Amino acid sequence: MNSIDFSPAKWIWTHDHLTPNQKVVIQKKFNVSDLSKPAIAYIACDTKFWLWINGRMVVFEGGVFRESRNGCGYAEKIDLADYLKLGENTLTALVWFYGNGGRNNTNSGEAGF
Numbered sequence: 001m002n003s004i005d006f007s008p009a010k011w012i013w014t015h016d017h018l019t020p021n022q023k024v025v026i027q028k029k030f031n032v033s034d035l036s037k038p039a040i041a042y043i044a045c046d047t048k049f050w051l052w053i054n055g056r057m058v059v060f061e062g063g064v065f066r067e068s069r070n071g072c073g074y075a076e077k078i079d080l081a082d083y084l085k086l087g088e089n090t091l092t093a094l095v096w097f098y099g100n101g102g103r104n105n106t107n108s109g110e111a112g113f
Contacts, residue, residue, distance in 0.1 A: 039084055048095070058080065
């Protein structure tokens, strides 16, 4: 099994990343100059997210499944290539931080996407 180095990744959120039951919209514009290759993204959050590229839904209710062992996590592996266009693209995510544990997740204690 290949290991992926996520150390360069950065968690993003608002200044208040501790209050439970927050919903945040995150939007990023970016340019694409080559559509000939896969565009693999690994996306994780605490707790649930919805993702759109250029107004088209890519992921409905991603996230949630995080094991209770320290260091365990869950990231969606998504090929965004079919949603991209040459030139400017817009990624939009609605992210919901539950701030509590449940059957399928363990509260990390902090919101993040």
